[in-house]
Amino acid sequence: MKKIFFLCTLCAYILSGCNGENSHKDHEHANESELHEHEKDQESHEHEHENEKNEHSDEIILTKEKAYAAGVTVEEVIPKDFVQVIKTNGQILAAQGDESTIVATVPGVVSFGKTSVSEGASIKAGNPLLTISSKNLMDGDPVSKLKINYETALKDYNRAQSLVKEKIISEKEFNQIRQNYETARLNWEATSNRHDGNGTIVASPISGYIKNRLVNEGDFVSVGTPLLSVSQNRRLMLRADVSERHYSSLPTITSANFKTPYDAKVYELKNLNGRLVSYGKTSGENSFYVPIIFEFDNKGNIIAGSYVEIYLLSSPRKNSIIVPVTALTEEQGVNFVYIQLDEEGYKKQEVKTGNNNGKEIEILSGLKPGDRVVTQGAYQVKLASNSNVIPEGHSHNH
Known part of the structure; x- marks a missing residue:
């Protein structure tokens, strides 16, 4: 009887131990499941954070204060008409009738005296510029010769007037003497009012500025030698040299822009x-x-004679994406613009360009209507991209 009781007690103990062990294993398994779920949640959170970080890794931060100080200007892209452009080179020329070349009317030696005659100097019509002295020439002073010829012709004419009345000479002879006198008088008057004790004074026929000084102090000149060129610089001409391959497009050209090398202004x-x-x-x-x-x-202040870049404007292209040339930056031959994402966030965007009229440029790809593009201060945004770190607390609003 005792043996039976002992066996029953032993079986009950063994069963109790098995149930406890199973319960303990269940508890441990539950703990492991909770830990695994926590790790999955943490990994999911880290993955989402990494995705968010990657999503904004190319964002450039420039505070509103710094953007304002740097003169950053942003404009929305709106499609508009843009003319086709033929880019070439050419030259600024003086317009016809706007330029005069002064030549020597007598032979002699050039003297500028105290007058400063330099290229670019402003002058007025009638102002003396230089003197040509004809003294001590081998053939004699032509001004003195003109004076002698005039005085001789005057005497002959006065005497002929009395002789023709007395019919000592014929009318034909008198008319010839009078013609010689008038010629001598005109030649002397044309010279005498421009002659002083030092020689013949040369003045400008028009007001303007001295474009070229073609002689120097002490140079000997003959009649007809160019001395100075004077330009009024009021009306100018633009000559563009266009490649023959664009010949068929010439009838469609209506206007042009040009950029000077000395001020880079369009x-x-x-x-x-x-x-x-x-x-x-x-x-x-x-x-x-x-x-x-x-x-x-x-x-x-456009200078006649200067060589310029020219943008010939032809027929318009509808609904083009256009940005100012100042919006572009270039790196290793690739063009970029900067798009504003929010008040302080910007993104660098590669673009492909088309026609360029000197002030605006056509964007073939990389931008779409509604994009907000930095049109002034793009270089400052580029500098800010060197520290491409999103500050704590900055949130990007899509």
């Missing part, structure tokens, strides 16, 4: 009362270029 003919004068029908004998000529008012 001038628009439409703002200078410009007009198309003509374009060539053939190229030059030793050239593969066809000339096209414009005329415009010199409202700025």
Whole structure:
């Protein structure tokens, strides 16, 4: 009986131990499941954070204060018409009738005296510029000769007047003497009013500025030698040399912009009362270029004779994406713009460009309507990209 009781007690103990062990294993398994779920949540959170970080890794931060101080300007991209452009080179020329070349009317030696005659100097019509002295020439002083010829012709004419009345000479002889006198008088008067004790004074026929000084102090000149060129610089001409491959497009050209090398400013003919004068029908004998000529008012400090970059404006293209040239930055031959994402966030965007009129440029890809592009201060935004770190607390609003 005791043996039976002992066996029952032993079985009950063994069963109790097995149940406890199973319960303990269940508890441990539950703890492991909770830990695994926590680790999965943490990994998911870290993955989301990494995705968010990667999403904004190319964002450039520039505070509103710094952007304002740097003159950063942002404009929204709105499609508009943009004319096709032919880019070429050319030259600024003086307009016809706007320039005069002063030549020597007598032979002699040039003397500037105390007068400062330098290129670019402003002058007025009638102001003396230099003196040509004809003294001590081998053939004699031509001014003195003109004076002698005039005085001799005057005496002959006065005597002939009395002789023709007394019919001592014929009318034909008298008319010849009178003609000689009038010629001598005109020659002397044309010279005497420009002659002083030092020689013949040379003055400018027009007001303007000295474009070129063609002689120096002490040079000997003969009659007809160019001395100075004077330009009024009021009306100028723009000559563009266009490649023959663009010849078919010449009839569609209506205006032009040009950029000078000395101030890098882009001038628009439409703002200078410009007009198309003509374009060539053939190229030059030793050239593969066809000339096209414009005329415009010199409202700025444009120098005649300077070589310029020219943007010939042709037929318009509809609904083009256009940005100012100042919006572009370039790195290793690739063009970029900066798009504003929010008040302080910007993004660097690669673009492909098309036509360029000197002030604006066509964007073929990389931008879409509604994008907000930095048009002024792009270089400052580029500098800010060197520290491409999103500050704590900055949130990007899509």
